[in-house]
Amino acid sequence: MDVEKVFHMNGGLGDNSYAQNSSLQKKASDMVKHITLKTLEETYISTTPKSLGIADLGCSSGQNTLSTIQDMVEAIDKATGKLPNTPPPEFRIHLNDLPTNDFNATFKILPDFHQALNHQRRHRSSNHDSSVYIAGYPGTFYGRLFPDKCLHFIYSSYSLHWLSKVPPGLYDNNGKSINKGGRMVLILLGRRDRSHVDRGNSFLWELLSRSFANLVSRGEVKQEKLDGYDSHFYAPSRDELEEEVRKDGCFKMELFEMFEIERNSGAYMSHGTAVARTVRAIQESMISHHFGEEILDYLFENYGKLIDEEMGIEDIKPISFITVLRKL
Template structure:
């Protein structure tokens, strides 16, 4: 599967869209907001550029896309008022794969600018210039030394491709019945996923080090796991239950087992030690902050039931599942998945772990 050509969050504003099913991501953004604002303000106060160039990598679409940008602009503007300095211009690049719903982002820009004018603390309007940049962030996207600040939320756990090592020499899948690392997965599956993540994250860091100015900052938020154990329940829970939903459809003859066995997600949830090790080996950045945050279904302004959680996964996975299995199974699959989630969530509370990494480019 050509991930770059197929993968995207569910577009539009409908019931199954990412825009309507990304409240968990927003909650985490709010939880780590103080760290993001500290990073951008420290950058501004140490460099005081007349123009700040910002890139949001893996921006997706929906209300979360521009919320961080608005907060960054507001924080810098407020600080400039306090120290009696003119507010710099902001050049903002919104990046995602070319399959992303950029149209909905552009349609929301008039409302974005209207809110900025209302929130501005000066009589003159803020100068914020926004452009879309399609392409994979696993490689160069911008000219050398052109960016001051990079933000990426809930994107870097998506790999550039499904790991090649998930198939044997005979071409047959070695992780049958599963779509991610599970307790029954062979060690080769774990090795394949970790190797792909190391390669991707190393390339990401190398590319960004060339694009950032000296002492530039990055704030990265991604799903992770709490321990070195690759079968950590929180990181594998949703994939295990989605595989269970597929197994039920196989038993009813709605899907072929071979189709399920050959479907694997291009996902990896790293632990803090893995992130730290790769950053140190790449060598271009200093870690200023590396923390883990956990969020459960009761932490998003109300209880999230199995159906709403299934909708959230659907908004992320539908494009790939439709490509692999066809559209006919989508509704039934996620209806079954929601039912399974309800049963499991009645037994135990699963807290999803997210990592935040704040990096400073070395001089």
């Protein structure tokens, strides 16, 4: 299976779309938004470019992406107000994801987004006349995506633990697209330590495996078919991340924090159902390609029940990392 061509978040705005089932990712990014925006502000103040290049790696589609852009523009507008005789920069926003990503779902709401953004900027200040340019850059971030030194800030939220392929040239790019002093804010799932028995994230895969096993016992999936399915997920430990940064040699880790996401307590669905719908929005393209679409409803309905049962016994919370890297 060519993961790079098959894997993508569910597009559109339907019930099973990523746009409608990414509230957990939104909750997590909001928890550490103060770090993201402070880092962006510090990067801008230290460089004061007339044209500020920002990239969102693994942007997916939907409102989450645009709300992050809105927060970033607002933060820089406020930072500019603190600098004497400094007009706000133009913004070059580079949205990146695999070619199969539903970029159109984002592009279709751009006109309304620009209108609302400009209204807010006029309301905040009369000095708002800089432009915000947004473009899509389809392709894997394991290879080269952008020209030399065109970026000042890179943001990636919950995409680095999904491997579209094993990156053979991991150290060939050496951060060439990001200016000296530029920064990266990376949010991803991780493990508490080097042990691979950390249930913080693995228990979700254990329960998905049990849901598949139920389908095998019902005769709806053959065991051989299940044995041939591999997930492309990897949650690193802090030591592993630090080691990769050290090997690369082009960045300094300025901050590292570990945090947990509290479970959903919505009135319309259980926590297990919310997690199952989130996982379905992410994994459906891979699972349907390998097994067919007919197993999806039962698989994820059962998966949600298993999560609720497990969480009733033990309150297990996935571990997330946020790290800030500065280009040397």
